[in-house]
Amino acid sequence: MTTQLQHWLARRVSGAPVLLFLLVSAAITPIGHAAENALALGVFPRYNATETTTMYTPLADHLSEKLGRKVALVTSKDFDTFWSGVQEQRYDIVHYNQYHFIRSAKTYRIVAHAEEFGKGAVPGAIYVRKDSGITDVSQLKGQTIVFGGGKDAMLSYIAPRFLMMRAGLKDGDFKAEFAVNPPNALLALYHKRAAAAGGGDILMDLPVVKNAINTQELRILAKTEPLLFLPFAVKRSMPAKLREQIQSILTGLEESETGKPVLQAARTTGIDKADDQDYIPHRKMIEAVFGATGIPQ
Amino acid sequence: MRMGLSAKFTITVLVILAATMAANTFYFVRTSTRIQEQELTERGRVLGRLISLISPQAILAFDYLLLNDYTREVSSQPDVMYGVIVAPDGTPISSYINGANNQIGGRLRAGGAAALATTLETLGDEAQLVKLEFPILHNDVLLGRFLVGISREGLQEEFRQQLSKQMLLFGAVVLFLAAAIYVVFRFNVLRPIKKLIAASREVGRGNYPVVDVKAVDELGLLARAFNTMAEKVKNEQAKLHRQANFDALTGLPNRMMAFERLNLEISRAKRSGQRFAVMFIDLDNFKDVNDTLGHAAGDELLVAAGARIQGCLREADSAARLGGDEFLVVIPDMVEDANVERIAERLLQAVSEPQLLCGRKVAVKCSIGIAIYPENGNTVETLMANVDNAMYQAKASQSGSALFFTNEMNVRLRERMQMEQDLNVAAELGQFALHFQPIFNIGTRTPRGAEVLLRWRHPERGLISPADFIPVAESSGQIITIGDWVLEQACRCWSAWRKDGIDPGFMAINISGVQLRKRFSTRVSQLMTTYGIPPHALELEITERVLLDDHDHVAEELRQLRALGVKLSLDDFGTGYSALGYLKRFRFDVLKIDKSFVSGLPFNADDVSVVKAIVAMARGLDLKVVAEGIENQEQLHFLRRHKCDLGQGYLLAKPMDEETYGRYLVKAQGGETMRFGVTGLKAPFLNVV
Numbered sequence: 001m002t003t004q005l006q007h008w009l010a011r012r013v014s015g016a017p018v019l020l021f022l023l024v025s026a027a028i029t030p031i032g033h034a035a036e037n038a039l040a041l042g043v044f045p046r047y048n049a050t051e052t053t054t055m056y057t058p059l060a061d062h063l064s065e066k067l068g069r070k071v072a073l074v075t076s077k078d079f080d081t082f083w084s085g086v087q088e089q090r091y092d093i094v095h096y097n098q099y100h101f102i103r104s105a106k107t108y109r110i111v112a113h114a115e116e117f118g119k120g121a122v123p124g125a126i127y128v129r130k131d132s133g134i135t136d137v138s139q140l141k142g143q144t145i146v147f148g149g150g151k152d153a154m155l156s157y158i159a160p161r162f163l164m165m166r167a168g169l170k171d172g173d174f175k176a177e178f179a180v181n182p183p184n185a186l187l188a189l190y191h192k193r194a195a196a197a198g199g200g201d202i203l204m205d206l207p208v209v210k211n212a213i214n215t216q217e218l219r220i221l222a223k224t225e226p227l228l229f230l231p232f233a234v235k236r237s238m239p240a241k242l243r244e245q246i247q248s249i250l251t252g253l254e255e256s257e258t259g260k261p262v263l264q265a266a267r268t269t270g271i272d273k274a275d276d277q278d279y280i281p282h283r284k285m286i287e288a289v290f291g292a293t294g295i296p297q
Numbered sequence: 298m299r300m301g302l303s304a305k306f307t308i309t310v311l312v313i314l315a316a317t318m319a320a321n322t323f324y325f326v327r328t329s330t331r332i333q334e335q336e337l338t339e340r341g342r343v344l345g346r347l348i349s350l351i352s353p354q355a356i357l358a359f360d361y362l363l364l365n366d367y368t369r370e371v372s373s374q375p376d377v378m379y380g381v382i383v384a385p386d387g388t389p390i391s392s393y394i395n396g397a398n399n400q401i402g403g404r405l406r407a408g409g410a411a412a413l414a415t416t417l418e419t420l421g422d423e424a425q426l427v428k429l430e431f432p433i434l435h436n437d438v439l440l441g442r443f444l445v446g447i448s449r450e451g452l453q454e455e456f457r458q459q460l461s462k463q464m465l466l467f468g469a470v471v472l473f474l475a476a477a478i479y480v481v482f483r484f485n486v487l488r489p490i491k492k493l494i495a496a497s498r499e500v501g502r503g504n505y506p507v508v509d510v511k512a513v514d515e516l517g518l519l520a521r522a523f524n525t526m527a528e529k530v531k532n533e534q535a536k537l538h539r540q541a542n543f544d545a546l547t548g549l550p551n552r553m554m555a556f557e558r559l560n561l562e563i564s565r566a567k568r569s570g571q572r573f574a575v576m577f578i579d580l581d582n583f584k585d586v587n588d589t590l591g592h593a594a595g596d597e598l599l600v601a602a603g604a605r606i607q608g609c610l611r612e613a614d615s616a617a618r619l620g621g622d623e624f625l626v627v628i629p630d631m632v633e634d635a636n637v638e639r640i641a642e643r644l645l646q647a648v649s650e651p652q653l654l655c656g657r658k659v660a661v662k663c664s665i666g667i668a669i670y671p672e673n674g675n676t677v678e679t680l681m682a683n684v685d686n687a688m689y690q691a692k693a694s695q696s697g698s699a700l701f702f703t704n705e706m707n708v709r710l711r712e713r714m715q716m717e718q719d720l721n722v723a724a725e726l727g728q729f730a731l732h733f734q735p736i737f738n739i740g741t742r743t744p745r746g747a748e749v750l751l752r753w754r755h756p757e758r759g760l761i762s763p764a765d766f767i768p769v770a771e772s773s774g775q776i777i778t779i780g781d782w783v784l785e786q787a788c789r790c791w792s793a794w795r796k797d798g799i800d801p802g803f804m805a806i807n808i809s810g811v812q813l814r815k816r817f818s819t820r821v822s823q824l825m826t827t828y829g830i831p832p833h834a835l836e837l838e839i840t841e842r843v844l845l846d847d848h849d850h851v852a853e854e855l856r857q858l859r860a861l862g863v864k865l866s867l868d869d870f871g872t873g874y875s876a877l878g879y880l881k882r883f884r885f886d887v888l889k890i891d892k893s894f895v896s897g898l899p900f901n902a903d904d905v906s907v908v909k910a911i912v913a914m915a916r917g918l919d920l921k922v923v924a925e926g927i928e929n930q931e932q933l934h935f936l937r938r939h940k941c942d943l944g945q946g947y948l949l950a951k952p953m954d955e956e957t958y959g960r961y962l963v964k965a966q967g968g969e970t971m972r973f974g975v976t977g978l979k980a981p982f983l984n985v986v
Contacts, residue, residue: 146359179359187361191390212365 038070039063042091044082044100049075056095058265062258063093066249067242079152093246094233098154098282101231108233110279111247115270117202121226124159124285125201127189128221134195137167137222143195144175148182148203154282156182159224160198162285167222183209190218224285228278232271247273303479303487310478314471318464325463326456333452337376337427341447344371344380345431348443352382353435356390364391376451378426381417381444382433389413390441417444425449489516493523505531544618546596547603555617555625559677562627566670574637575680576626577666577688578606578644581696583622586654586661594654598661605647609640625684634669634701641665641699649697662697664688673702686710716766717773719755724782728754731786734952735961736805736923739937739944744965746802746836748945749787750952751779771809780812785824788835790955792828799962805836805866805887805923810843814850818857825861832862836887840868844879855883866923871907880918888915892926892946899935912939 041060043052052075063071074091076082085091086104094100094108101110113120126145128134134143145164148156157178164174179185182199183206189197190213201223204215232250234243253259254270263270300308348367355363364382371380372393381392392413417428427447433440489512496508505527510520542554550558559575566573580602587595599622606616606624617625626644631637644665651660666688674680687702690709694700723729733747753761770776787804794801808817825835837858844851855865866887867880871894880888890911897904908924915922924936927946936944953961 177359179361180355180363181360184359184361184363187365187390188359191361191384192388193359193384193390208362212362 038072039067039092040074040090041071042074042076042082042085042094042096044094044096045076045079046097049077055266058262059253062253062262063246063249067245089235089237092235092238095230096233097152097230098227098279099152099158099286101233101279102283102286104233105276105283107236109236109243110231110233110274110276111243112232112250112271113228113274113278114230114232114266114268115272116229116268117205118269119202119226119229120270120272121228122155122200122202123223123226124155124162125199125203125223126160126163126221127186127197127199127203127218128195129189129192130217130219132195134221137164138169140164140167140196140221141169141173144177144193145196145198146177146179146185146188146194147198148179148185150178153182154227154286155200156185156198158282158285158289159200159227161289163222163224165288183212186215186218187212190214196221225281227282227285228274231274231279302490303483306482306486307475307479311471311475314474318467318471321467322460322464326460329456329459333449333456334427337447337449337452338429340374340376341427341429341445342431344374344377345429345443345445348380348382348445349431349433352433352443353440356382356433356440357435361391365393367391368393371445376448378446378448379417379444380446381413382441383444384441385439417446425453485512485514486516489520493520496523496527500527500530503534544603547600547618549603549607549624550615550617552617552619552625555615555619555627556677556681558615558617559625559627559680562629563670563675563677563680565629567675571629572631572672573670574628574631574640575668575670575684576628576637576641576644576699577619577668577681577684578624578626578648578663579665579688579692580622580648581662581664581692583661586659590655590657590659594659597654598652598659601652602648602661602663605650606644609643609647614640631669637667637669637701638699641667645697645699664692664696665699666691666702667699668702683707713769716761716769717775720766720770720773720775720779723753723755724779726756728756729779729782730754730954731783731790732952732954733790733804733958734945735950735958735965736802736943736945737949739924739933739941742949744802744950744962745943746804746834747958748805748838748952749783749807751783752954767809771811774811776809776811777815780809781820784821788824788828788830790959791830791834794959794962795829797959799959799966801834801962803834803836803864805838807838807868808843810839810851813839813843813854818854818861821858821863822861825863833864836864836866838866838868838889841870841872841879844883852883859884871911877914880920885920887921887923887943889923889925890941892924895924895926895932895936895946896928898932905935908936908941909939912941916940 041056041063043056045052047055053073056073060071060073071093074085076085082096083100086094086096086100086108089107094104095114096104101108116122126137126140134140145160147153147160151157177188177194179188179197182203185194185197185199186203186209188194201220203209204218204220209215234246238246250271251273253263348371352364352367354360355367368380368382368391371377372395377395379392379394381389383389425448427449429445429447431443431445433443492508496506499506507524507527508520510517510524512520542551542557543549544551562573565571580598583595583598586598599618602622603616603618603624606626610616610626610628613629615627619625626640628637628640645663648663649660651658653659666684666686668674668680668684668687670680673683683702683706686706687700690706691698691700700706719728730752732750732752734750735744735747737743738745751763751767753763753766755761767776770779784806787806791801791804821835821837824830825832858865864886865883866889867883867885868889869891870888872891879885888911890908894904894907894911898908899905912922921942923943923945924932924941925945927933927936927944927948929948932946933944933948950961
């Protein structure tokens with residue numbers, strides 16, 4: 001398109017001053033277009049790409065509309081792909097978990113956090129069966145513990161591990177198993193595949209869990225303080241005005257008629273304002289579990 | 298309730314079709330059930346293999362939600378009742394129960410997850426469930442088992458619907474086929490059969506319709522056969538009708554037809570109020586013709602007589618042969634008796650016309666009884682009885698005569714019947730008595746024996762002549778009993794006299810031809826033995842008429858009697874046929890000259906000639922001659938002069954009862970004992986009747 005425009009201008013404008021102006025313009029315009037045109041919204045692969053697209057396209061569209069510029073949803077086929085996108089800062093806006101933020105805090109900053117099930121902060125917890133006879137975390141020594149997701153799962157792994165460490169259980173004192181997601185960890189516990197399960201304390205209230213098992217047979221053994229939920233972050237390099245504009249759009253969704261369907265699509269009950277300071281408890285737990293420099297890459 | 302052929306056929310077709318339908322349905326059910334089972338099992342296998350293939354990853358990753366998705370997806374399949382993934386130890390780790398309203402689903406849900414494993418085991422007996430189990434393996438390590446239960450209910454319901462549709466379709470087909478077969482059967486089978494039935498009924502009524510035949514099938518053949526049969530039946534019926542109603546010999550109507558016509562004539566006469574006459578014609582001495590000229594001649598005579606009778610009648614009159622030598626003539630519209638008399642005279646004359654039989658000119662008379670409707674009866678039975686009576690009377694009175702029936706004839710008939718009844722008990726009641734009329738040697742005038750005579754003293758009618766009751770006894774057969782009684786009593790008397798020292802000479806006993814038919818010689822031999830009668834003391838008298846009956850049998854009996862040594866006497870010689878052949882053939886010992894010839898002696902030239910001829914002939918044949926009815930000296934002298942051997946009559950001695958005759962014998966034999974045959978003995982004249 002730039003080449004066509006240059007031809008058009010060449011035929012209409014003549015003379016050296018004009019030519020110089022055109023050359024300067026041609027040199028500046030692509031840069032301005034790149035900054036103005038597209039913002040990349042990266043969403044971590046909590047769900048598969050299809051579902052992620054379904055859930056977050058309305059948000060991307062809404063942001064596009066409100067910002068007056070294109071916001072493109074970028075999905076990832078797997079976590080590694082996503083994480084490489086974070087490391088390479090391909091996403092202007094990113095929605096990921098608390099641990100991800102802690103790992104990318106040098107390049108991204110928090111602007112908001114998601115609410116699920118009406119809660120913006122959820123404690124991490126350790127679940128056991130009521131009939132297991134386990135009343136203290138220390139009793140988990142030598143037992144199999146199933147965690148939801150992987151070691152990067154804030155509520156399902158890091159927080160329960162934090163509780164276990166606090167109870168004196170170190171690596172090797174138990175056998176860790178990982179379910180594909182937190183509800184499945186609870187289901188594994190229910191089905192006696194493990195002595196305990198780690199996850200947010202909202203797990204038993206999730207319909208997917210309540211519909212699958214009889215949660216009355218389970219109970220929470222221990223839990224952490226409430227931890228803010230999944231954060232929305234932007235590149236630290238993003239202009240403040242745009243950052244604030246984005247923060248405003250995200251936190252205003254719950255209040256606007258056009259925003260509610262967006263939240264509903266994203267299976268989120270709301271998005272609240274947050275900043276890096278709100279995630280210091282998370283950082284402490286992560287450092288406690290993995291060590292200050294032992295955050296797994 | 299009678300079931301028609303069409304109903305039977307239709308029911309049979311329906312039963313066959315229903316049975317076929319049932320068999321088809323049975324096969325359909327079996328096949329469908331098997332296919333169902335295979336289909337359900339195959340579906341279960343497909344699902345099971347798929348789940349067991351994709352589940353290891355989820356199990357290893359503790360992805361129970363995914364396992365739930367699997368089981369949910371499996372259970373959402375049609376007819377899948379549950380999908381359960383259990384751990385190797387049998388603990389369910391993912392389950393989904395389908396069918397909220399299903400009984401099995403209800404049971405599975407009722408116990409919850411804890412009881413699910415137990416409930417699944419108890420489902421093993423559920424007939425409505427196909428249970429399958431598939432191991433979930435990863436690197437040959439058992440991670441769990443996938444249990445799937447597929448309900449047969451859905452397929453069975455579908456099967457029931459298909460079955461219902463098929464049954465409806467089949468039922469419709471059956472009804473249509475049955476209706477079609479019935480219609481075809483009705484028009485092609487039933488209608489011809491009904492035609493045949495109707496035709497058969499017509500045949501039963503005596504009509505012989507021809508059944509219209511168009512078909513070329515078995516029914517057509519049946520109809521043709523029926524027509525042929527009907528035609529033959531018709532011909533046979535006509536033949537039978539002729540045989541049943543017409544006399545084969547004369548061609549005249551027979552007794553049955555005669556009575557039928559008589560009945561019709563009575564009905565007609567009742568309606569018209571007219572009189573008609575019935576004539577009963579019986580040929581006189583027809584038996585003689587048969588016996589002497591043979592049955593062929595007799596038949597020829599009957600044919601001729603029938604033709605002559607028919608020839609004397611008007612067209613409106615009818616003649617019939619009743620049987621034997623009996624004919625019946627019906628003369629309708631008879632106004633005056635004189636007309637009937639004239640017809641009867643014509644018949645008498647026509648029948649008695651001589652005719653050639655076997656080359657001999659023979660004249661046979663007939664006797665005619667005449668009865669008039671309604672005076673002499675208004676029923677067939679009465680008319681026939683009366684006209685028969687009249688004929689009998691005519692024949693009895695005079696050969697070749699005709700007599701109108703009178704009520705007096707019935708009186709005589711009743712008397713005759715009464716006499717028969719009285720005869721039955723006469724012997725038992727002691728009403729019979731033997732009388733003995735001495736027979737003398739005419740030359741010496743000495744008694745040589747006696748003719749035994751039977752007397753019947755009736756308690757009401759007094760003494761009845763043998764001439765009156767013997768014919769009755771002969772015709773009724775009672776003569777056998779009576780004759781036997783006479784024979785035995787005579788033997789008893791002879792034996793008793795002998796025991797008293799009296800010589801009773803011989804006893805001449807009259808024998809009826811009827812007696813000879815019943816092994817008479819055996820009985821005679823028995824009595825002779827019983828009473829010690831010597832053969833020469835017994836002389837049996839028979840008339841020429843007896844010899845006419847059954848020659849061979851009579852000849853044999855007479856031969857037997859002769860073999861016993863008994864003498865045989867031919868009674869009433871000269872009054873009948875006087876066939877000399879009899880004398881030679883039957884070898885008589887004695888001839889008895891009838892008193893009718895003796896009564897004219899010695900002045901009636903004819904009687905003189907006859908007696909002289911008989912005596913001469915007897916002497917030539919070496920026979921003794923006994924003259925009956927000697928009543929005066931002239932007769933006695935004549936007979937003595939012409940060498941007649943023996944004689945009997947009132948001049949010599951009247952018949953005496955047993956006691957009197959006994960005394961007579963004593964006296965005749967000179968006091969204590971006397972030998973018979975003493976010359977010059979004068980017999981006492983006893984009036985014993």
